[in-house]
Amino acid sequence: MLRKTFAQELQQLKDAIVELGEIVQKMIMQSVTALRNRDIQSSKEILELDKEVNKRRYEIENQVLVLIATQQPMAYDLRLLASILEIAGELERMGDYAKGIAHINIRMGDTPLVKPLIDIPRMAEKSCDMLSRALQAFLHEDEQAAKAIPREDDEVDALYLQVYRELMTFLIQDPTTIERANWLLWAAHNLERVADRVTNICERTIYVVNGVLREIDSSDDEFRAL
Amino acid sequence: MTAITSSLRDITFEQQLAQRQRRGKILEIAALIAILLGIAMLLTLLVDVVIDGLPWLRPQLFTEFPSRFPEKSGLRSAIQGSIWLMVFTSIMVIPIGVGAGIYLEEFAPRNRLTEFIEINIANLAGVPSIIYGLLGLGLFVRGLGLGRSLIAGALTMTLLVLPIIIVTTREAIRAVPRSIRLAALALGASQWETARDHVLVYSMPAILTGVILAMSRAIGETAPLITIGALTYIAFDLRGPLDIFTVLPIQIFNWVSLPQKGFHDLAAAGIIVLLVLLLSMNALAIWLRNRLFIRW
Amino acid sequence: MNENSEYILETRNLNLYYGNFLAVADVNIKIRRHQITAIIGPSGCGKSTLLRAFNRMNELVPTARTEGEILFNNENIYDPSIDPVEVRRRIGMVFQKPNPFPKSIYENIAWGLRINGFRGSKSELDDLVEKALRDAALWDEVKDKLDQSGLSLSGGQQQRLCIARTIAVRPEVILMDEPASALDPIATLRIEELMQELKKNYTIIIVTHNMQQAARVSDYTAMMMLRNHEDRSGTVIEFDRTEVIFTNPRDKRTQDYVTGRFG
Structure with missing residues (x-):
């Protein structure tokens, strides 16, 4: 095969994306665990991880631009590099959602949770599972999986709806919980957005494989669940 | 590894x-x-x-006719004969030779007949000149009844140098890059227009060089002219193409064969004249090549 | 004859032979008017042969033979009643290596006009020469030395002179056979820029080894490749908008070629 070096560089970039995704998954899971356990220290670690994610994202972006400039990629290669650029951005945003949850935990300080967390950890697990499989689909260019995963977004939306309704009942019963309930709602909303962004990763994977760039019809709109 | x-x-x-x-x-x-x-x-x-x-090498050498006495002998008739022979030969051989070269190179279809003609032209260039003399004798002197005339000599010389001219013309034409022909044809030129305005124009210096070199060969030739009977003692100016004639190498040959020492020295003087003529023609050819050739 | 239809050239079941060797097989493509169409593909797949079929330059190779039709404004240029000389005036050609005539810059352009029957005055001829040189973006560089030999120009200038010479006789189509492969990168970009100007008035078909060049300059791209390794006949395996060929080609072989994984 011609262009062995270039092919290797592309593979390294794909691997770098998966690694970045793993850090982001860890951040998401840790942010929710820290919130449930009211572990401020753990949340502070996430802020550090976010810096790492940002750094890696710019490294990937830079490498992609260098390859575009020096290798004149065409067709599949070009689609892959464009997608890597996009996916790196998506992962960084997901990292920001985890950071948002960490901030919530830190700002809550000593305030107790309005209720024990049940559905929010489930949302985190589901989103991370989707993300993990989406990254595997991207790595192996599995078009079938990339088309199937976004459908699972409905489950996350359903959990979000459940959390929303539950928190509403708390608010109605005791309006003084408004701030604490709002914090949790915010955390749930961030997790719902993570799942939406997984859909974007899947879109890019499909684009890499067959060159069709089209929005997958899933509930990108967080209000549809309501 | x-x-x-x-x-x-x-x-x-x-x-x-x-x-x-x-x-x-x-x-x-x-x-x-x-x-x-x-x-x-x-x-x-x-x-x-x-x-x-x-x-x-004194003025009388050029102004006097041959004579029984070396002191009174000159090359007048031989120089006239050589010059006119060249002129008539050129007039006949250049259009025919260059034309044939252009046809073969630019227009002739690539088939067996063309190939046959090409091989034979190449062979003709190598035929000993005496054979041309015999042909001239049979065809022009006797067949056409032209006698031992200048024109019969010129026709014989034409036959002799024609293959050389054709071959050099073809080589000159071949030196014009194909890309130039393509350029002209791609503009909507016909083959004839391409040959006339480009191929021929650009190959002309090389063709001229070839013609001059061929002529310098013709001017030094003796055998075929002796064969057609030009070995003559001529003591009058040339009156026309049908007149009998002699040329420089024949005159020199004639003098050398005489017993007197004076004629032998006269022959040496004749050789100097002939050599100077040949060298200047070659020099002209070289000058042309260096000055006018196109560096592609 | 419809001079305004979308397509200016169309090949129908085109087979091009050299002797018994089928060099280009079964090409059916339509060339759009006022667009730049690139022909790309590996060496020896018949790109130049196909290009030369469009103005019957192939016939200059004695063994060349053509089957099928090429419609130029809906008229078959291989019809026995058509004179190739007329075809070549209307479908001009620019070659790989710049090949100006070893005449003056002025004569390089005037000659084509004259042989095609231009009978105007000297000043009219001057104007046409100037126009052609301006259109080829060469006028400013040569206007003070029109009597100098075309061979005295730089490679890039020579190639633009060749383009000027071609457009002077007002063809409808310009065929370009790797027009920049003998030029340095700056001269290449100049030719490419010029092509974008020329496409307003002419249809351009360009053969190029340089895929980036095809991607940069062309609107449509024809991908040629050997059909198989037995008969070694080239054919057009994919013909589409250039952006499709270079971002999402349908054919796996095109994909491998444009990404450099061919062979």
Whole structure:
């Protein structure tokens, strides 16, 4: 095969994306665990991880631009590099959602949770599972999986709806919980957005494989669940 | 990979550079001796001819007709004959030869007949000149009844140099890059327009050079003209193409065959004239080549 | 004849032979008017042969033979009643190596006009020469030395002179056979820029080895490749908008070629 070096560089970039995704998954899971356990220290670690994610994202972006400039990629290669650029951005945003949850935990300080967390950890697990499989689909260019995963977004939306309704009942019963309930709602909303962004990763994977760039019809709109 | 690199490293080279250089040097010296021999022979000839002939290079040599007395003899009729022979030969051979060359190179279909013609032209260029003399004798002198005339001689010379002109024309035309022909044709030119305005124009210096060299061969030819009967003692000016004639080499040959020493020296003077003529024609050809040739 | 239809050239079941060797097989493509169409593909797949079929330059190779049709404004240029000389005036050609005539810059352009029957005055001829040189973006560089030999120009200038010479006789189509492969990168970009100007008035078909060049300059791209390794006949395996060929080609072989994984 011609262009062995270039092919290797592309593979390294794909691997770098998966690694970045793993850090982001860890951040998401840790942010929710820290919130449930009211572990401020753990949340502070996430802020550090976010810096790492940002750094890696710019490294990937830079490498992609260098390859575009020096290798004149065409067709599949070009689609892959464009997608890597996009996916790196998506992962960084997901990292920001985890950071948002960490901030919530830190700002809550000593305030107790309005209720024990049940559905929010489930949302985190589901989103991370989707993300993990989406990254595997991207790595192996599995078009079938990339088309199937976004459908699972409905489950996350359903959990979000459940959390929303539950928190509403708390608010109605005791309006003084408004701030604490709002914090949790915010955390749930961030997790719902993570799942939406997984859909974007899947879109890019499909684009890499067959060159069709089209929005997958899933509930990108967080209000549809309501 | 490693196996290959290590085995490469194991090879040792016996350079023997000194021996190789020496061998080259020996060949170089051998070649130098060869060229020196040639030059030496030419110089001997020239010196010998110049010593004998120089005193005879005087105006009478050009103004007098041949005579029984060396002191009164000159090359007047021979020079006239040579010049006119060249003129008539050129008039006939240039259009025919160049035309044939252009046809063969630019227009002739590539088939067996063309190939046959091409091979034969190449062969004709190598035929001994005496054969042309015999042909001229049979065809022009007797067949067409032209007698021992200048025109019969010119026609014979035409036959002799025609293959040379055709071959040099073809070579000159072939030197014009194909890309130029394509450029012209791609503009919507016909083949004839392409040949006329480009191929012929750009190859003209080379064709001219070839023509001059062919003519310098013609001017030195003796055998075919003797064959057609031009060996004549002529003591009057040429009156026309149907007149009998002589040329420089024949006059020289004539003088050499006479017993008197004076005529031998006169012949040497004639040789000097002929040589100067030949060398200046060659010089003209070289000048043309250097000045007008297109560097693609 | 519809001079305004979308397509200016169309090949129908085109087979091009050299002797018994089928060099280009079964090509059916339509060339759009006022667009630049690139022909790309590996060496020896018949790109130049196909290009030369469009103005019947192939016939200059004695053994060349053509089957099928090429419609130029809906008229078959291989019809026995058509004179190739007329075809070549209307479908001009620019070659790989700049090949100006060893005449003056002025004569390089004027000659084509004259042989095609231009009978105007000297000043009209001057104007046409100037126009052609301006259109080829060469006028400013040569206007003070029109009587100098075309061979005295630089390679890039020579090639633009060749383009000027071609457009002077007002063809409808310009065929370009790797027009920049003998030029340095700056001269190449100049030719490419010029092509974008020329496409307003002419249809351009360009053969190029340089895929980036095809991607940069062309609107449509024809991908040629050997059909198989037995008969070694080239054919057009994919013909589409250039952006499709270079971002999402349908054919796996095109994909491998444009990404450099061919062979």
